[in-house]
Amino acid sequence: MRLIIAEKPSLARAIADALPGTPRKQEGAIAVGDTTVTWCLGHLLEQAPPDAYDPALKQWRLDTLPILPERWKLTPRPKARGQLAAIRKLLKTADEVVHAGDPDREGQLLVQEVIEYLGWKGRVSRLLVSDLNRPAVQRALARLEDNARYQPLYRAAESRSRADWLYGINLTRAWTLTGRQAGHDGVLSVGRVQTPVLGLVVRRDAEIRDFTPRPFFVLWADLAVAHGELRAWWAPGEHHPLDDQGRLLAREPAATLAERLPGAEGRLEALETQQKRQAAPLPYSLSALQVDAARRYGISAKVVLDTCQALYERHQLITYPRSDCRYLPEEHFAAAPSTLQSACRDDETLRGWLSGADFTRRSRAWNDTKVGAHHALAPTGRPMDPTRLSATEANVFRLIARNVLAQFYPTLSTREVKAEFRILEEIFRARGQEVLDPGWKPLFTTRDEAPPLPPLTEGEVCRVQEAGVEDRETRPPEPFNDASLIKAMMNIGRYVDDPAVRRTLREHDGLGTEATRAGIIETLVERGYLVRQGKALRATRLGSALIASLPEAVGRPERTALWEQRLTAIAEQNCAPGPFLDSLISDLRALLGAADANRLRQALHSAEGEEAKVPQRASRRRGTGRATSRGSKRRAPRRRQEGN
Template identity: 80%
Template sequence: MRLIIAEKPSLARAIAEALPGALRREDGALVAGDTTVTWCLGHLLEQAPPDAYDPAFKQWRLDHLPILPDRWKHTPRPKARGQLTVIRRLLKGAQEVVHAGDPDREGQLLVQEVIEHLGWKGPVSRLLVNDLNRPAVQRSLARLEDNARYQPLYRAAESRARADWLYGINLTRAWTLTGRQAGHDGVLSVGRVQTPVLGLVVRRDNEIRDFKPRPFFVLWADLTVTHGMLRAWWVPGETHPLDDQGRLLSREPAAALAERLPGAEGRLTALESRDRRQAAPLPYSLSALQVDAARRFGLSAKVTLDVCQRLYERHKLITYPRSDCRYLPEEHLAGARATLQGACQADDTLRGWFEGADFSRRSKAWNDKQVGAHHALAPTGKPADLARLDKTEADIFRMITRNVVAQFYPPLVTREVKAEFSILDNLFRARGQEVLAAGWKPLFTTRDEAPPLPPLTEGEACRVADVGVEDRETRPPEPFTDASLIKAMMNIARYVEDAAVRRTLREHDGLGTEATRAGIIETLVERGYLVRRGKALRATRIGSALIASLPEAVGQPERTALWEQRLGAIAEAGDDPAPFLAALIEDLHGLLSAADAGRLSLALRDARGEAPPPPTRARSSNAKSSRGKSSNSKVSRPRRGTARGKATKH
């Protein structure tokens, strides 16, 4: 008997329906011929809690930290025992096992850890399914691979799970216990991704809070030229009071010039014209889709992910959604017309886009070198009756399909014009944009980015028809939204100050993964560290206090982004995970020694807007010594846990 273990029931059903032979259902499985398909329910196993290693760890104590498992253990999730029993029974009668987890790091982990936990020693093949429609699943079943090829991916996922456990368990216990000493009754959760994300929001909120607006002034002049009129803006010289962005800080020079300008004549001294060809945006990765859906429809990242999962699993209208790739396999190009025709035929908007496509074109989106375990989001070709979808599902499906259809449209061609005028020995600039060929742009928007300038000739005369001085103010940065926070997580190198680290991270950009970013934001909201105010995501008082009390590096993105780089090296280059975990454990010792109840108390007071306590009178050295011994505001040196070398063997 061949046993296929899928990641979830929907995938198991799609696989079973693609198998030859009559299909029958058994307890926890589907059977077709000599093949049985069973499933996990997401993660059936989880990292064992600390007290599974030592019953004393059930009580949270500072002198237990750091807790370092000698030999890693798993425990069944509460609702998973029944399905684990089914898989154990089926394994006893199997001659071959097929791993059918999702085609990503977590998918590799959650099925393989079950296979290993249940002690299977026989051969294991790997089935990768990106599309749940029957023809696509049948093609995948014909291309089974040796699961050994994906061992680096499994080791990376396993290392990530162990590192998250070490980091989260130890730091959460340390800060929760020092929080109690500081008067906070509740768990203070610290995580290797969630805390840097919280740190991004806290720092942005602090920038907004501390922002001091500064006035600046701009002068514009409406100019009559040979073939029409345009608006130009004065460029103050270096002799005027300017800030570091060239903005005028005093109104007087602008006002004085404005009085002289009406009716003044000048000349166009420099004219630059450049035609620009812009290809269509690439098909979506999950994060890119979440950013656009948040901007266009105000959807949270989690709502967009949930909608994509329904379109993939329930409706079978799109390919695997939890993808970080924006490219498509070259073999899909030949069938793209038929696929898109099926996706677009039942919707007026999509059908109009499809009919305007030129399928003789080939964009850079079709590139096998850019495709890894999964490709960009795309329609499957199943006929889509959008009337049977809810509005949000239809909106997201249109976006995904549009970005693929757009690959068969010509480029957007624009002419960008920059003009410089000399008037009363002062420099004025104007710029405009003209659309020469709309190309793919009407699929996305009909709005022009900038109005075109009238036809211009270098050296022609101009005359000032109107003039104005505008009083403006510098503005604080915008608070994060779901869209901008997801984008920040995708492009985390932009938020790194160290130039060397920033250069390194450009190749391994990303805080969290496509599959986890939405969940991270929701977790921070659920734990009371972030709150939504309209579209804005703002840090709560306790969220701000937590970041203020932690070592600065814990709330910064560098550490976890570099983790992802090292995990990528394990997954892609087969690096040994032991040095990664050893470095983490060494790091933990230093971080734990920084847990300070006094610092946390001050952070909590500051977040509540309370004044700091008045200074106390000096006491005798004996009294100070006695107080220091009892306060235990610093984490004690670790008494428990194994040697570092042992913790990194697994």
């Protein structure tokens, strides 16, 4: 009997439906001919708690830190014991095992750790399914690989799981116990990703709080030219008081010039015309979709993720959603016309977009060299029936379909014009844009970026009709919201001060993963470290105090971003897991030595932030709570290990 172990029941059903024969339901499995398909329920196993290594570690004490397991243990999740027993029974009669976890690092870990935990010693094949449609699953079944090829990916995921445990358990215990000495009765959760994300928000809030607005002044002049009118802006010279962005800091020079300008004549001294072509935005990765959906519809990253999961699993309208890739396999190009026509036929908006698609066009999106374990989000071809979807599901699906349809539209073609006038020996500049071919742009917006200038000829005369001075003020940065925080996590190198580290991060940008970023934000809200104010995400007093009390490196992104690089090196067989974990343990010892009750007490006393109702999730029986960096006696599902 061939046993296929899928990551989730929905994937198991899709695999069973794609096999030849009639599916027969069994306890915890589906049999089809000589193949049985079973499933995990997310993670069936989790890292064992500290007291599994030593019962004395159930009590939280500073003198037991750091906790460093010599031989790592996994333990079944309480609600997963039944399914784990079903897989154990099936393995006893199996001749062959097929690993059908999701096509990513965590999916490799999730199924393989079950296979190894249950003691299977035989050969294991790997099935990679990124699209639940029957033809796609059948193609995947015809391309089974040796699971040994993915052993480095498993080792990287295993290293991540163990490192998160070490980091989260030890730092959470240390700061929670130090917090008690400082008078805070509650768990202070620290994680290798969640805490740097919190640090981003705390520092942004501090920038806003400490910002001092500075006035600056701009002078405009409405000019009459040979073929129309335009507005130009004064470019003051360096002999005037300017800031580092060239803004005028004194009103008097602008006001004096404005009085002299009406009726004055000048000449167009320089004219620059540039024709530009812009390709359509690529199909979405999950994070890119979360950013756009938050901006367009104001929905949180977590809602976008949950919506995509529903579109993938329940409705089977889109391909695997937890993807960090924005490219599509080249083999999908030929099927794209029929796929998109089927997907869009029952929705008026999509039919309108479909009518403008030219399927003879081939964009840069179809590129096998850019596709890894999974590809960009795309429609599967199943018709989208808006009456069977929620409004949010329909809106998110339209975004996904739109970005794929846009690959079959012409490029956006524009003519950009920059004009420089000399009037009263001063320089005035104007710029405009003319759309030559809107291409894909109408699918995204009907708004022009800049109005076109009238036809201009270098050397022509202009006359000032009117002029005026505008009083403006510098503005603080905007507070983070779901869209901007997800974008910051995707492009974390922008928030790194060290130029060398920033250069390194250009190739390996990212804080968290496509699958975890939304959950990290929600976790910080649930724990009372962040609070939502409308669309804005602000740090609470507790969140600000935690960051202030920690060593600076714990609340900054450099450590975890470089950590991800090490994990990538393990996955690509360029690095062994041992040195990575040894380095982490060395760092942990130094960080634990920085736990200071006086510093934490002062941070709690002086913290500034928003007020929030903090969920009472931590055990009040001091020193008896189970050691998890989630800091909770109410056990949340741990699809991704602590500290993420």
